[in-house]
Amino acid sequence: MDVLTFFSCARCTAPYFPRPICCATCGGARFVTADAAAGVVEEVTCVRHAAGTGSTEPNWLATVRLAEGPRVIARLPGELPRDTAVRLLLQRDGAIVAVRAQEKTS
């Protein structure tokens, strides 16, 4: 798994995830990438019934605020309290995964 990256406007430094085409702040179209490894858990929900798929496996998801500002939706390993510091990883399939900041990952 890779560390999640975010995108910063090369002109005005406004941070984004995902990469935009144009910066909403200054209209710039060049962006530089940077690791978005650190975040803080905001809201947490458990999807108990996924419509149309029949899945009833509990699936913990969270809104995570990156240190740089943008918010992402990430999967949690299980229930984590609000304000937990997490690290953000990007799976090859595109899923963003959050783990407790102090935990090591392979």
Next chain:
Amino acid sequence: MTPRSHEPSIVGTAETPYGRHPAAGATTGGVLGSAARAAVRNAGLGWSEVDGLAVSSFSLAPDHAIDLAWRLGLSTRWLLQDNNGGASGLNMLGEAVRAVAAGDASVVVVVAGDVQRPSEIAARQAAFNRMTRDHLAPLQYGGPNSLFAMLTQRQMSAHGLTAEHYGRIAVSQRWWAGHNPGAVYREPLRLADYLRSPLIADPLRRYDCVPSVSGANAVVVASADRIKGGRVPVRVRSIVRSFNYDNQSGDGLQTGLAQYASKLWDDAGVAAADVDLAAIYDDYPAMVLAQSLDLGLIPDGDLARFATRTIAKRALPMNTSGGLLSAGQAGAAGGMHGLVEIVRQLQHGAGERQVANARLAVVSGYGMVLYRYGAAAVAAVLERVRRTD
């Protein structure tokens, strides 16, 4: 200035029967056609008089608006396809009204709907847009329920709300649905039932989530010189629209309607307090409160009181069809369901659930979740026209 003969108004409505499971052989084109024909009949107009068509549907592909026109046998001079989800119905209404006022068309059918099976809904949700396909679907996020669960938590925290407040909205709308033969869920719902219902995505419970149905809704917008005798026209006094108002950088508790609410009321020449009823897009109860606040329907900002007093005690009749929560959400028709209900109420044709002397109403549409919440919002003020002839 619009010539008097071009003055646009809504003169016909239709809603096909909604069904939780589509009838064998039901097709999207078929239900769109049924709704369109029924609306034109309801307006007392002939099919050959239709010279404008607007359509929104998630499941029309690979066909487009023009393929639908062909299949419906309609040759038009104005055509529009809209893909703004829950905001598409009112967005199309706004375009249709302007087309008629400008003389570009004189009888426009606006139609939206879908035939959808659970597996098709799940597939559509997984590929709703690039962001969803790339970063939400791999989470098995279960569709927008999980996103609005977290939005609801933010609203609870910001406004001191509990499950009971959202329950009051679901219960109240079910009461209205009990008086609407077209609603898919009509049996009475008690607050205790709501609170005991299973969690879908914490804190959302079963009755916070709209039941998906198949069906279609339509309205006819026509110029004054085409209105048939005995029909009660409904005029669009004002309409405002907002798209991607905050680049998904906020908390979703405010919609783009907040930007333009004062323009909506100024253009209409009335105040929020003047409306006799409202149809506020109810994909989730939290969004009923958010949009009502944005529109100025909650002047003291007390969302809890608005839920328990204004909505639950029907001080302001809200979502009188039962809304999407009880009547059902037929895909893109969800963006027209409230409009059809409001027009019927203003025409005094809402049967058992008729709001006495309904004259002025506000209706909203909301949708297109880009990542964390909806980015399209539309609202209109509609008025029963007093006929002078």
